[in-house]
Amino acid sequence: MSGRTPEIKNKKAFFDYEILEKYEAGIELKGTEVKSLRDGKANLRDSFVRIENDEAFLFNTYIAPYTHGNLFNHEPTRRRKLLLHKKEIKRLIGKSQEKGLTIIPLKIYFNKRGKAKVQIALAKGKKLYDKRETIKRKDLEREAQKAMKQWR
Numbered sequence: 001m002s003g004r005t006p007e008i009k010n011k012k013a014f015f016d017y018e019i020l021e022k023y024e025a026g027i028e029l030k031g032t033e034v035k036s037l038r039d040g041k042a043n044l045r046d047s048f049v050r051i052e053n054d055e056a057f058l059f060n061t062y063i064a065p066y067t068h069g070n071l072f073n074h075e076p077t078r079r080r081k082l083l084l085h086k087k088e089i090k091r092l093i094g095k096s097q098e099k100g101l102t103i104i105p106l107k108i109y110f111n112k113r114g115k116a117k118v119q120i121a122l123a124k125g126k127k128l129y130d131k132r133e134t135i136k137r138k139d140l141e142r143e144a145q146k147a148m149k150q151w152r
Contacts, residue, residue: 006040007109010047015134017104017123023092026083027058027108027118030074032066037116039066042108049082049103049120051093056082058105058118082118095122 013019029037036042041064048059058080065073084092096103106119126134 005038005110007107008037008040008042008044009107010044010105012045013104013106013121013123015131016126017102017121018126018130019106019121019123020101021095021122022106023084023088023120023122025056025088025118025120027116028081028083029116032069032072032074033063033080034116035069036063036066036074037108038110039064044105044108047105049092049105051089051096051103054086054089054093056084056089056092056103056120058082061105061108082120092122100124 043062045062047061050057050059060077061080062076063074065076092103095101101122101124103120104123106121108116108118111117
């Protein structure tokens with residue numbers, strides 16, 4: 001690797017959901033999880049955030065067991081606590097109780113200080129016709145880019 005830490009993205013989230021608000025949260029990890037994340041071995045595909053007892057938790061995030069972790073390795077899909085301010089948690093509780101809104105992770109990355117962060121979003125699920133519209137718009141943009149490239 002080029003010395004740069006990877007950014008694990010949830011690409012499916014932008015297709016399946018309409019993103020309303022974004023938040024940055026710290027994540028409570030074990031040592032082998034950090035090492036595995038630095039290797040880029042994680043998946044956010046079916047992940048979601050749930051708030052229990054005024055604390056936010058990340059569920060179903062797969063972080064692969066560290067290859068040299070032996071006896072002290074972590075469970076790959078355990079629930080992980082998110083570190084948010086109480087004001088942000090209260091706001092998320094209020095918003096997520098509205099009909100059709102959910103909280104999903106968008107990406108996991110390391111900030112400049114080397115701390116693991118999760119970008120979470122308040123999102124609303126798209127209907128099938130919205131997804132078709134998104135595909136159509138992307139195809140049109142791709143065609144326009146192709147035409148501009150040939151014109152130059």
